[in-house]
Amino acid sequence: MTESLDLHTFARRYCIDRIAYWHNKYRPIERNEINSIGSGRHKTTDAAYDIFPRYNILAEILLSVETLDSDNLPEFKKLAELLSNFGHSAKSDFTSNHDNSTAHSAEQEERYTFIEAVEKAAADGPGEQLPLPYRRVLAHSEVEQVRSDIATIWGATDDYWYPLREKSHPSLVAFDLGSIDEKRFLKYLCKFLSFGRDEKIFELREYGPSYQLDGRLAHPQYNGAEGYWCSPSNEWIVYCSHENTVTLGGTAVNFAIGKFKPLTI
Template sequence: MDPTNLHWASRRYLMTRYEELQSEYGRLPDGGRRADGYHYTTEAKRIFPRYNVVEAMLMAVERIDPDRLPAVDVLVSMMLAAADGGDFPLTEPPYDEVEAQAVTDERRLFAAKVQHWAAQPEFRTDPVPYRRVLTREESSAWRTSLQQRWGVQNGWWHPMLGSSVPHDVLVLAEESMWEGDGVDQVRRVLRELGRPRVVELGEYGADYLLDVEIVAPRYTGPEGCWIDEQHDWIAYASHEGTVAFGGVLSAALVATWPEVDRWRWPGWQALDHK
């Protein structure tokens, strides 16, 4: 078996499983809470620990660089280790009995999948776009670069800084990355600039190096910054409903995206003329 296929299959399974479990939880009445509005129902406890541990296992799998995979027998052992011990705070004890069983069952499901794939010498699957969790040292170096090159302060950039927004910074409403074709436009520009991979740095959680085809500069809970090795552009999604672009990305979006003016953030003028 080609180890690349095992890695692709593991990532795809965990990403799909996470979406399935989140959707299942979203269908629970009252957000999975009991009548007191605080405690979880038994059904909720059978679901949310599962997507938490799936996310943790996916992070463990994506710490492995797809460009530098080990031999398949070593990779199988690493996948099984991820199934057994992929942890982050939301997957750590204490659990009650229902939650503990849910976590155990979900770990076993992934381990069984890995063993099933590994038992097929000719196993093949479709590719998955590149995504790798950065090491702590990599994340620290990228954050230093953001501060030095773009003036990012504690993960914040324009228009969230106290200073006026520079004229060459493009600030759009966050809806442009959800309702419009903004994400496609960003990817198009980066492809045309010859930028195959992008760094994504979040306010919390994992930081990533990822394929340009899955770059999505959107606010999804944590503040987010995007950059690449050329350091000549930046994207920043804030909790205040804005997404900002600087450098060559800003210039190219203004020059080539016909709908860009429709999405300009209405607070621009107020901040620009403090």
């Protein structure tokens, strides 16, 4: 690893670990609030306001950090400056402009804790970091190019796709996760996306960030946003819909045929 890559990896891991930490801290509070909703006594507590803004802002900082290509990073001093600036500037609809003073303070505290950690790592040296799998947030122009490619090759448009629309490529096979062993199917699918693959794949979502990433980081499931996964060479494609279906195309079909019963349409 270069020193720049070590610092970039440090920043990514810091955000990932802190997000997990604050999510774990929030779970018992969330359970209590769900129970209070059922009793008609729901009110977001100061304890909640002191936690969820933290993982929300960390998620936005991580997105900013991952706009940088870890295979082509700036020189160390410039990178340190960029990372520090991300701590100041990252924002979304879920962050900033909090009406609640506790939420505002929690977010600001988490921003400055990140900035301090990065600046200390830059000053002292980040040390040798264990590598993280590659993940980079795609620019809007890159997303548009990938969408154009899969529309041309597979017939997949920005709208719903097969089996919610007509079959647009002869290789397409769809599966209803409610009618098969979903856990086993997803295990095979994740193995296909990650096993023995040197190439970085694309993950496009209906909304939210889209990525180029190591297949080991792919989560090929509907998460509130429909998703496409494909190879840069477009040898295969995966589509997960809001109707609990998964569509496979190209060489992706091979792992499922004979193991899982496809939809008959």
